[in-house]
Amino acid sequence: MALHPDFPDSPHEILDPTIRWFPADEALRDTGMEKLMPPLVAALRVKVKEFRDSGYVGASDTSKSLLNWWFNTPHLLPQADGNMAEFKYFFSQREALETIIYLYDVMGAKDKSDLMRFDSSGAVSASMFDETWRRYVVKMATGAGKTKVLSLALAWGYFHKLYEPDSELARNFLLIAPNIIVLDRIYKDFEGLRLFYEDPVIPDNGFDGRNWHDDFQLTLHLQDEVRVTQPTGNIFLTNIHRVYAGEDIPPTADDDDTMDFFLGKRPTGGTTDSKVDLGMIVRDIDELMVLNDEAHHIHDSRLAWFKSIEDIHNRLVQKGSGLSLQVDVTATPKHNNGAIFVQTVADYPLVEAISQNVVKHPVLPDAASRAKLAERQSAKYTEKYADYLDLGVIEWRKAYEEHQKMGKKAILFVMTDDTKNCDDVAAYLEGTYPDLKDSVLVIHTKANGELSKAASGKKKEELEELRKDANEIDDPTSPYKAVVSVLMLKEGWDVRNVTTIVGLRAYSAQSNILPEQTLGRGLRKMYPGGVEEYLSVVGTDAFMEFVESIQAEGVELERKPMGSGTKPKTPIVVEVDKEDPDKDLDSLDIEIPVLTPRIYREYKNLADLDVSSFSHQNVIYQSFSEEEQREIVFKDITTGVVTHTTVLDTAGIADYRSVIGYFTKTIMDDLRLVSGYDVLYGKVKSFVQDHLFGTTIDLESANTLRNLSELAATKTILESFKKAINALTVKDRGDAEIRDTIKLRNTRPFVVKEQGYIVPKRSLFNRVIGDSHLELRFASFLEGCNEVQAYAKNYFAVHFKIDYVNADGSISNYYPDFIVKLKNSRVFIVETKGQEDLDVPLKMERLRQWCEDINSAQSEVHFDFVYVDEESFEKYKPKSFSQLSSSFVEYKG
Structure with a gap:
């Protein structure tokens, strides 16, 4: 079923429950509903909407304050360029926190009986819940910001316990990662409590009468470096294997099988290395909240994950308390049979994340392209799959070239079936393609995503270097452009620059791998904002069949021609058009003087x-x-x-x-x-x-x-x-002087959203993007004006802006729409406008003043301006620029 026609493009917009994705009947013929929709979510979305619309009636004072600070208070944060920009959480993040708080504060949901009342499927039974403590699962697509949800939940639990007299929450937190790679990533965000202050997690002192910043006293303890000095205010960040109870001893870099240390597989043998026993630590504290990242492993009461958390809970129960709350976040909270965890209370599915450009759009070869691929009759693995590897490299090269313009490095990811073939593919890539020589990183894994023994025996320093290489592959200084792995790192290896995945193996329904996990390593976006990005997926028929099974979850996979001679599927890049031999860039360049600020x-x-x-x-x-x-x-x-x-x-x-x-x-x-x-x-x-x-x-x-x-x-x-x-x-200041000059040809490449554009002849840019129909019409008009030597859309990347005083009396920056250079060396600054606003006359008056200041400061080029309103432009249809400039002389509002 396609998304609702009213489903919004912005991930920040509040989503009404009636427009959320829901599986169509056709999908249910082959796939059970329990594998597509969390049974509690539909009813909870409606209740949480009522909760939100009421102004959070029923929530504690602390919860109301935090919800209003996070989601109803404007937050301006400094940017790298020195400017300020508004920060907003995604609605999926907001809904997750609102749901957790609604369940705790309003409904007092403590156990399975309380959660089961929200079952809309009629299929949920008490036997589906193994835990006896309060546990909420949040399902969010990879790349949708699960770590931010964890930080908000942590802050809420801390302040709720601190400020609410009868709170059952906690000021100690066990933050669990499934492996070392995820732990490294979380530590980077939480080190020095960085995430809590870089994001507006903690309210300002004085907000609703509380000294939030002063009262947020927490210490982060990493893995084996736990040194508890206070009974409260502790974050224990650890790999899950450090919490295994009894005979389950965690892996170390000194073990015989050192690869287990890399990804954290529990060893079966002994070790002489003594590590911190977190089970012992919780005996000495009275309150604890568990937060699980990438928590899809905790799905079976027989598994060590579950047993370890249960053991901690039972120890706290013996002291008269128990776990205050367990919050799990994952993109795939599913059992081995594909059924979604019944404890799932919030869901932001991949189909919605793709639609709102929160993640990349997966793109597959079309039928004609796939027909050209064949598995060759050869015992040699790389010869057998040469067609697929070659197509993958071609697609990666096209993406690499485009993203390189933006200072980004595209990554190729190849999945194989065993460690020997993994090594063969790496050698083949480096030996066949010169641009991949010494640029392929090999990571051995088993079919379940854990690292294989194939690289065992490596020294601790080598393993640390391998972890570092894997985590830093996005960095332009990293030498690696491709990764070859047995299947993939099932979770945690969340780099942003993977643009091409090549799958050389099949999957079975019985495997513990899901299509979204397969795609997940390439879904994270490279660029901020709503720019469309794409992930090209190439592979054997069996692999493609497996990937396409994700369509049952509403994901519409795009198919396009691939191979030599086809265009890259990448974001639209606007740049100075150095490839067109017919363009004289010297003639098309326009110099714009930069004045000292007049308004201050x-x-x-x-x-x-x-x-x-x-x-x-x-x-x-x-x-x-x-x-x-x-x-x-x-x-x-x-x-x-x-x-x-x-x-x-x-x-x-x-x-x-x-x-x-x-x-x-x-x-x-x-x-x-x-x-x-x-x-x-x-x-x-x-x-x-x-x-x-x-x-x-x-x-x-x-x-x-x-x-x-x-x-x-x-x-x-x-x-x-x-x-x-x-x-x-x-x-x-009353005057201004020229302090610098902007040359259009120095504009750096930049990416834009998928939208209408024209390919110009009179502009040095490769494309003129139209933010409106009028802008495209006007650009086409300029193309036909013989008096025009050159013109350009004034993109933000050009950095041409004029300070002015807006209707509120504040200082703002105004970005005119077009710069037009005539053959007589006159330069016009053009503002096009469809619907007028209060600031238009103020901008035009300031533009007039700016032209006067420029003309007073120099005499080589005369600057003037034109205001083009849509109604007049369509009505009078000027035939030339001189006609336009004489008829639309100035703003007539």
């Missing part, structure tokens, strides 16, 4: 802010009941929707400082002020106390705080301060 903000003026002179309308000071006074409600200024609520404690102690701090921080965030909090806090306090309501009020009064939660008060405070601060601090 004078931060020191904040102290001069006179709150008594604000031209606001006084807000009516209302009298609220005692019950109403206990509720402090904050609403969105524009929509009036409740963003968060603070309920004061029973003593009725009103802390106005946190409310004033909230307003101060919001004003600074909106205006992107980087300093002056103390000065501004005092101004906000004075304004609220003496001017907002037209009279002096008591800030300590609970009634005052309730008044401040009203939309009129909130809006007046924020808008009055932003208007006054902009008027006071935004200055115009």
Whole structure:
């Protein structure tokens, strides 16, 4: 079944349960429903939507604060280029946390009986649940951000236990990885608690009256370096094999079978190396929450994974507690028979992740291309599969060339059936293709994804180097361009640059491998944002048949011609067109002077802010009941929707400082002020106390705080301060001088979303992308204008921007649409516009001023501007650029 026609493109948009993917009847004829849909999810999605729409009614104060901070509060984070950009969690991440909190806070779901009430299949029974503790499983497609979900769940558990008197959660966390590779990846994110501060996981101090940052006191303990000094505030990051109980002894680099150390397979023999016993550690703590990454192994009560966690729970039970919660995250929470874990409470399937460009789009050879491939009659493995290897290399080379323009390195991944053939393929690739010489990394694995003994005997240093090579293969400085492995690293090897997979083996339904796990190593995206990326999948008929079985889960596999002479299936790259011999790049280049900023903000003026002179309308000071006074409600200024609520404690102690701090921080965030909090806090306090309501009020009064939660008060405070601060601090220097020059031919290549474009003759770029129909129409018009020597779409990569004061009085950057150079050396800056907004006249006035400044600073090239509105352009249909420039002389709004 195809996705609902209203299914949104953005992964940030809230998804209504009625438009989520659901298997069609045709799919169920061959595949049981239990293998496609988690039985609890459909009902939970509806309940969680109601929970979200209600403003999180029923959640604890701590949970409400965190949910509103994470998902309803704007977050501006610094970028590599020095600018600020808004950060948003994916909806799949949001829904996972909302579901967990709904089940814990609202429903009090403690065990299988509580979860079974959400069964919509009628097939769930108590016997399907092995655990006796609280366990929630989150199913998320590879690359959708499971580690972020773990970090949010951890922070929630910590603060809930800290702030909620009757909380059954914990401030100690056992963070389990299935192997060393996954552990390395998690450690990189959690080291120094980096992820918690780089992402807006921890609320600012003062948010809803809590000192979140000060109270977040955690120590990360890695594997065998556990040194517990505090009874709470510990994260134990460990490979699962370190938690095995009894006779199960973890592998080490000194074992005879050292390859087990690499991926963490439990050895059957002994070892003289003593490692930390986490079972002993949990005897000394009273609270523990378990977080499992890549948790699809924990599916059988007979397996050591489950037994180990059960053992820890039982030890805590003996002390009068038990595991507070177990949260598992995985793309494939499935049993060996393909059935999804019944404990799955949230699901973001691969079909939805592909549709929203969260992961790459798998692409297969079309029928004509596959017909050209044949398994040759040869006992030699590489001769037998030469056609498939050759096609894989051809596809990889095309991708490599395109991504290299962006400074990225495409990776080829080849899967074989045993270690001997793995070595043969590596030697074949290096000996046959010069560009792969000394560039193939060999990783031996068994059919179940664990490393084979084929490389046993390696020294610890060699193994560490192999791990390092595998983890750093994306890095441009890494010499490796291809990886050959027996099957694959089943989980954990989550590099981003795999663009081509070649499968030279078949799979059986009885194997523990799933199609999504097979594709998973290549699904992670190379580029941020919503750019479409592609994963070319090549292989034997049996392999392709196996991969295509994922279509039962709604994934629509794209097929395209492959091989020599076909175009690469890669993101659209826009670059200076050096390949076209008919283009004279010198003639098509345009130089744009860069002026010193004319508009600037004078931060020191904040102290001069006179709150008594604000031209606001006084807000009516209302009298609220005692019950109403206990509720402090904050609403969105524009929509009036409740963003968060603070309920004061029973003593009725009103802390106005946190409310004033909230307003101060919001004003600074909106205006992107980087300093002056103390000065501004005092101004906000004075304004609220003496001017907002037209009279002096008591800030300590609970009634005052309730008044401040009203939309009129909130809006007046924020808008009055932003208007006054902009008027006071935004200055115009009155002139500008040329400090640099932008040359279009120096623009670096960049990728764009799949969209309409034209291949130009009068532009030095290889494509002109149209963000609207008008832009494409205008580009086509310029192609036909004989007066035009050159033109270019002003892409962000060009870095041509003009500072201006927007309708709110703040400093913004304006990016004009086109730069046009005429044969008489005049240069026009062109703005095309379909629907007008409040900033259009301000942009046009600033553009006029910018042209005057340029012309005053130099006389070689005359700069001018044209405003092209869609209605007039379509109505009058100018025949030449001179006609356009004389008719559309200036903005006439």
